[in-house]
Amino acid sequence: xxxxxxxxxxLFMGSALAGSLLLKSCGGEPSTTEASxxxxxxxxxxxxxxxxxxxxxxxxxxxxxxxxxxxNLAIEEINAAGxxxxxxxxxxxxxxxxxxxxFNEKAKKLxxxxxxxxxxxxxxxxxxxxVLETFETKNHMxxxxxxxxxxxxxxxxxxxxxxxxxxxxxxxxxxxxxxxxKPFFLVGSDYVxxxxxxxxIKAQLAAKxxxxxxxxxxxxxxxxxxxxxxxxxxxxxxxxxxxxxxxxDSNVAFFKQLQGAGLGPDKYPSMSVSIAEEEVKAIxxxxxxxxxxxxxxxxxxxxxxxxxxxxxxxxxxxxxxxxNDPMESAYIAVYIWKQAVEKAGTADDLEKVxxxxxxxxxxxxQGLVTMENSHHLSKFVRIGEVGDDALFxxxxxxxxxxxxxxxxxxxxxxxxxxxxxxxxxxxxxFKAT
Amino acid sequence: MSGLLDGLFNGISxxxxxxxxxxxxxxxFGLMGVINMAHGELIMLGAYTTFVVxxxxxxxxxxxxxxxxxxxxxxxxxxxxxxxxxxERTVVxxxxxxxxxxxxxxxxxxxxxxxxxxSVSPQFVVGVGLFCALYFGAIAIIxxxxxxxxxxxxxxxxxxxISVAIALTASNVLGQSFKLGFxxxxxGTQGVDVTAPKWLRGGLAIGDSQLPxxxxxxxxxxxxxxxxxxxxLNKTNWGLxxxxxxxxxxxxACLGIPTQKVDAITFAIGSGLAGIAxxxxxxxxxxxxxxxxxxxxxxxxxxxxGGVGKLIGSIxxxxxxxxxxxxxxxxxxxxxxxxxxxxxxxxxFFATASMAKVVVFALIVVFLQFRPAGLxxxxxxxxxx
Numbered sequence: 001x002x003x004x005x006x007x008x009x010x011l012f013m014g015s016a017l018a019g020s021l022l023l024k025s026c027g028g029e030p031s032t033t034e035a036s037x038x039x040x041x042x043x044x045x046x047x048x049x050x051x052x053x054x055x056x057x058x059x060x061x062x063x064x065x066x067x068x069x070x071x072n073l074a075i076e077e078i079n080a081a082g083x084x085x086x087x088x089x090x091x092x093x094x095x096x097x098x099x100x101x102x103f104n105e106k107a108k109k110l111x112x113x114x115x116x117x118x119x120x121x122x123x124x125x126x127x128x129x130x131v132l133e134t135f136e137t138k139n140h141m142x143x144x145x146x147x148x149x150x151x152x153x154x155x156x157x158x159x160x161x162x163x164x165x166x167x168x169x170x171x172x173x174x175x176x177x178x179x180x181x182k183p184f185f186l187v188g189s190d191y192v193x194x195x196x197x198x199x200x201i202k203a204q205l206a207a208k209x210x211x212x213x214x215x216x217x218x219x220x221x222x223x224x225x226x227x228x229x230x231x232x233x234x235x236x237x238x239x240x241x242x243x244x245x246x247x248x249d250s251n252v253a254f255f256k257q258l259q260g261a262g263l264g265p266d267k268y269p270s271m272s273v274s275i276a277e278e279e280v281k282a283i284x285x286x287x288x289x290x291x292x293x294x295x296x297x298x299x300x301x302x303x304x305x306x307x308x309x310x311x312x313x314x315x316x317x318x319x320x321x322x323x324n325d326p327m328e329s330a331y332i333a334v335y336i337w338k339q340a341v342e343k344a345g346t347a348d349d350l351e352k353v354x355x356x357x358x359x360x361x362x363x364x365x366q367g368l369v370t371m372e373n374s375h376h377l378s379k380f381v382r383i384g385e386v387g388d389d390a391l392f393x394x395x396x397x398x399x400x401x402x403x404x405x406x407x408x409x410x411x412x413x414x415x416x417x418x419x420x421x422x423x424x425x426x427x428x429x430f431k432a433t
Numbered sequence: 434m435s436g437l438l439d440g441l442f443n444g445i446s447x448x449x450x451x452x453x454x455x456x457x458x459x460x461x462f463g464l465m466g467v468i469n470m471a472h473g474e475l476i477m478l479g480a481y482t483t484f485v486v487x488x489x490x491x492x493x494x495x496x497x498x499x500x501x502x503x504x505x506x507x508x509x510x511x512x513x514x515x516x517x518x519x520x521e522r523t524v525v526x527x528x529x530x531x532x533x534x535x536x537x538x539x540x541x542x543x544x545x546x547x548x549x550x551x552s553v554s555p556q557f558v559v560g561v562g563l564f565c566a567l568y569f570g571a572i573a574i575i576x577x578x579x580x581x582x583x584x585x586x587x588x589x590x591x592x593x594x595i596s597v598a599i600a601l602t603a604s605n606v607l608g609q610s611f612k613l614g615f616x617x618x619x620x621g622t623q624g625v626d627v628t629a630p631k632w633l634r635g636g637l638a639i640g641d642s643q644l645p646x647x648x649x650x651x652x653x654x655x656x657x658x659x660x661x662x663x664x665x666l667n668k669t670n671w672g673l674x675x676x677x678x679x680x681x682x683x684x685x686a687c688l689g690i691p692t693q694k695v696d697a698i699t700f701a702i703g704s705g706l707a708g709i710a711x712x713x714x715x716x717x718x719x720x721x722x723x724x725x726x727x728x729x730x731x732x733x734x735x736x737x738x739g740g741v742g743k744l745i746g747s748i749x750x751x752x753x754x755x756x757x758x759x760x761x762x763x764x765x766x767x768x769x770x771x772x773x774x775x776x777x778x779x780x781x782f783f784a785t786a787s788m789a790k791v792v793v794f795a796l797i798v799v800f801l802q803f804r805p806a807g808l809x810x811x812x813x814x815x816x817x818x
Contacts, residue, residue: 059723061551061622190787218786223718223727224450226443227762228786233642234763249727252624252719260645262636282719284626286634318613 047083047090048347050075050337051110053121053131058098059221059248063326064123066278067145068093069317070327071120074334077312084338084347092116100130107131111140117347118143120333123326125149125192132157141350143337145330147273147295149196153406153419153428158357159376160333161326162296163404164200170381171271171294172201174396175241176210179269183213183240185232187254190217194245197273201243203410218246223253229261232268239267247274255287265290271383276324277391285390295325296379297366298392306365322391323365329377332364336371358422369401374419376404439642440765441756446648448755449655452748453713454728455735456658457706459747462736464679465699467525468532470539472732473725474546475704478516479509479711480720481550484625499630502712506654509708516546517704521697529696543729547722554618555611560604567596624721633716647716654713658706662744665702675699679742738797740807749808754793762789 052071054064075089083089092114096103103122110116111134118141122128125148135142135156147162175184184205188194194217202212214235216228232242246254251274258268272293280288299310299322309331313323340357341347360371370378378401384392407417407429420426454476461469483505490501520542528535571592575581581588608616629647636643666672677685678695686692714724735754739746760766764784770776783792804810 056622057548057551062624062721062723065622216785219790221723221727222786222790223714224447224758225786226447227759227789230439230443230759230763231784249624249719249721249723253717256629256647256717257645259634260636260643260647262638262643262645278623282624282626282721284628286628318617 047088048085048341049090049092049114049116051107051114051116051119051121052091052093053096053103053106053110053119054093054123055098055127056093056095060096060098060123060127062248062282063278064096066321066324067123067326067330069321070313070323070330071145071334073313073316074331076316078334078338084341085345087347089338096121096127100126103127104130104134107134107142108138111138117141117341117350118337118353120145120330120337122146128152128157129192139350141354143330143333145333146326147329149193149200150406150408151196151411151414153374153376153421155354155375155421155428157375158333158336158371159404159406160329160336162379162381163376163406164197164408165405166296166379166381166402167273167294168197168200169204169410170398170402171273171292171383172204172210172243173208174294174383175243175269175271176205176208179241183211183236184243185213185235185240186215186243186245187228187232188217188245189247189250190219191247194247197245198243200408200410203412207410213240218250218254220247221249223249225250225254225257228254229257229263233261233263236268242268242270244270244272245274246272251275251279252283255283255291259287276326277322278324280386280390280392281322285386285388288386289388291386292383292395293386293392294381294383296381297325297328297364298382298384298394299323300384300391300394301366301382303365303367305363309365328365332362332369332377335362335364336360336377340371355422367401372404373422374404374406375421376406376419378403438639440760440763442644442648443763444756444759445752446652446755447759448752449648449652450714450717451731451735451755452751453651453655453658454707454710455732455747455751456655456662456744457703457710458732459703459736459739459744460662460706461700461703462733463742463744463747464675465696465703466532466741467529467700468536468539469520469525469703470536470729471520471543471546471725472704472707473727473729474543475513475517475707475725476711476714476728477550477720477722477725478546479513479708480627480715480724481620481625481711482509482512482708483712483715484620484627484720487627499632502630502633502716506709506712509712510705511708513708513711514701514705517707518697518701520704521700525700526693526696543725547725550620550722551622552618553620554616555614556604556608556616557618559607560600563603564596564600567599568592571596620722622722624719627715627720629716651713651716654709658709659744659748662702662706666744671695671698734797738800738807740809740811742811743807743809746807746809754797757796758789758793761792762786 052068054068055061056065056068072091075091078084079088092110094106094110096106107119110119120143122131122142122144123146128144131142132154136154140156142157144157144159145161147167148159150164186198186201188198198215205212214231216231218225218228244254270291272291275293276295277299309328310323314321336357339360339362340353344352344356346352357371358373362369367380372378381398381402382394383396385395387393406419407414409415416431417429418432419428420430421428457475458469458472461467461472486505486508487501490498490504524538524542525535528538572588575588633646633650636645637649666676674690674695675698677690678692682692714728718724735747735750738754739750761783764781766780770780783789
């Protein structure tokens with residue numbers, strides 16, 4: 001059945017078209033041209049193109065958008081200081097839409113069509129795994145800024161977030177010492193990071209005499225946690241430690257209802273690995289006060305670089321914004337890449353840049369970090385307690401940067417393995433002697 | 434005994450959240466037969482309204498900030514109901530009797546609402562507002578001309594680009610001159626925090642277990658809403674009209690019932706209830722642009738299991754699903770089989786939040802094999818309508 005094209009259709013489609021145009025332009029998303037305001041049109045013409053690949057829509061947009069902000073801040077700072085090799089950096093931002101195949105498509109687009117020299121991107125391990133093959137077959141370069149479960153060491157990825165031994169393991173050690181003799185309950189979202197993290201924690205606790213009395217997983221985005229809370233209560237009637245690797249919205253429900261059920265941090269202290277300053281704001285400080293989180297960087301770190309970073313960020317994005325660990329890692333990634341390009345003298349020869357990146361040091365907000373031969377950063381480990389101001393009071397920090405161990409030494413399958421990309425003979429996974 | 438009581442309470446409290454979230458849908462989908470995929474986003478709007486009301490009351494100090502929740506409930510109802518009416522008048526009413534198109538259209542609306550919450554900023558409001566004012570204003574003026582019918586298409590073709598251009602330029606110029614204060618989104622992609630007032634934060638200690646006040650509050654709220662709906666549908670004139678339109682639209686229209694008005698009111702009430710549900714879930718969970726997505730499947734599940742068109746069915750279904758998912762998820766049955774380690778280990782295997790969800794859905798699939806029309810199927814002439 002065909003219909004003539006009616007006026008109403010025309011009106012409807014016309015306004016729909018106009019509306020979508022408006023939505024797109026007023027959406028406030030960082031568009032390609034906004035990314036490098038320092039660049040004059042002439043310089044843009046022969047600038048150095050880099051890709052930014054994060055979710056600006058969908059579930060993960062909540063976290064990833066602020067990482068894009070941090071990356072744009074670093075690029076803007078570098079451009080204002082004269083750029084790289086005398087050229088301005090031009091950022092091409094793509095939206096991964098919280099959908100892993102989309103991440104892969106957009107990665108291909110950035111590499112093949114836009115001809116970027118490197119990509120800063122991804123948050124979830126699932127999105128990283130989705131683009132990994134593309135970066136490996138095209139022998140390209142990805143900078144991944146988030147703490148993750150380890151057990152991976154690709155030649156084509158630089159991991160500027162923490163490996164498990166730079167976040168999870170020290171925090172478990174700290175808990176074992178502070179709450180000696182208390183049982184542990186592990187709660188996580190149901191996907192690869194929490195499950196791997198909990199495998200590591202269980203192996204570590206077994207080796208060090210800790211006791212796990214329960215383990216539970218919530219589907220991503222689920223907010224019904226009543227059953228888990230009563231299990232925690234019945235498994236640990238006299239109190240104990242909750243190790244929390246929940247991600248996203250479930251955290252809000254978990255802490256709100258934990259307090260409602262009367263499980264306070266005095267008897268049931270919790271250690272979280274996915275709650276940073278932004279999440280504290282979204283959950284509400286009333287529910288989180290006294291709980292702990294483990295990261296490499298908190299906004300309350302007082303190094304000069306940190307003060308500068310926080311000030312610059314607030315100046316650009318508003319005084320009520322906060323910075324967090326993944327944002328700092330993303331900020332570091334841009335600077336280490338810039339240093340590597342300068343050392344290599346080229347941005348286009350990726351192998352030269354990659355080799356130049358190894359051993360680069362950077363006075364980061366968290367302290368002096370080094371890009372190790374394993375493509376991971378050596379980082380400082382910190383534990384913070386949520387205070388009244390919705391920021392973290394740092395209750396523990398390592399004196400020196402902790403070297404990364406991508407292959408976990410507590411898990412039998414990877415025990416004894418390590419990674420060294422400075423030597424092609426060794427590569428991503430070899431048995432250390 | 435206390436374990437049983439605990440289980441019953443927790444099951445009912447899960448059920449109460451489900452029911453409250455599904456109540457609006459039970460009316461919109463159950464009575465009107467409209468598959469409203471944007472129901473979750475109406476819940477989300479309710480939650481955001483709660484956030485806004487909370488922030489308005491916060492600076493007012495003690496007595497006000499403690500009771501903001503009651504104002505938030507009213508505001509959430511009104512906001513969601515208004516959006517619901519807008520949705521019904523502009524989209525749904527053209528699609529009555531075409532469930533597939535309704536499904537797609539309302540799903541589109543749900544995406545629009547999500548993105549709206551993420552990107553609404555002063556710049557956005559000025560841009561869209563200006564466009565609407567210019568375009569619809571111009572069309573209204575031109576439509577007074579006697580030869581409007583003839584030049585209509587031309588007018589539209591000219592006015593759309595002009596309005597877009599003016600709105601874009603204005604919002605961009607304003608954005609560049611006022612910078613961050615003007616372009617920054619109000620809510621943003623990051624979730625916002627809704628904090629329950631102090632008197633709702635603790636819990637009622639009974640023995641060694643504690644019943645959270647928020648849960649008690651939600652159970653009470655659900656009961657109040659149910660009674661309100663029952664009263665409205667059965668004791669008021671508009672309720673009578675809604676029921677008659679549900680049963681036989683043509684006959685009601687013949688008898689002089691303004692069916693269009695009835696549709697709008699029914700939709701508004703269903704949407705308003707979603708707003709109230711949003712206010713309630715904001716006390717328990719997160720408030721972000723995805724909030725609605727977490728509830729949409731569960732709410733449809735409740736309505737379908739209960740039997741479309743029967744409020745009592747939704748009540749029973751919500752209660753049953755709540756108790757079932759609690760009993761499975763918290764491993765309440767396992768310990769009863771201490772003497773049989775094999776059976777006990779089976780129950781333990783299913784006793785995680787993810788597995789409990791799988792089991793509940795599996796049971797629902799089995800249930801629908803035997804009772805495809807739900808717990809309380811519609812009977813009589815309305816079935817085929």
